Amino acid sequence: QVQLVESGGGLVQAGGSLRLSCAASGGTFSRYAMGWFRQAPGKERDFVAAISWSGGYYADSVKGRFTISRDIAKNTVYLQMDSLKPEDTAVYYCAASVLAWSLSDAALKYNYWGQGTQVTVSS
8 A cells, every 4th residue: 555645835936946746655756657736726636747767747727837857776656736726726645656667647547645735826
């Protein structure tokens, strides 16, 4: 069983930056594809970015502003968020997929989820 714990959320002004971290335990980190999703109040959970042995993949809304990366030695995946906008405000969730080579934007493809971390961008 994989456990995922996000950190790094907070309050930031528009145009600012945050880096989210997701620490994984209980599994072999290199065997999973990792993703970030977000959910704003009253909205569905949306795909943000994914990383696997195939590379990286981003939602159009964050492309060029967000960067996903991972450190296999530290069992951690990161989401560097730059040029933040108020519409980026949401709870951000880390997820792991047993499809190690997959770059999926579908939440159903992910097997394990973290508890989420709040990101609030003020205008």
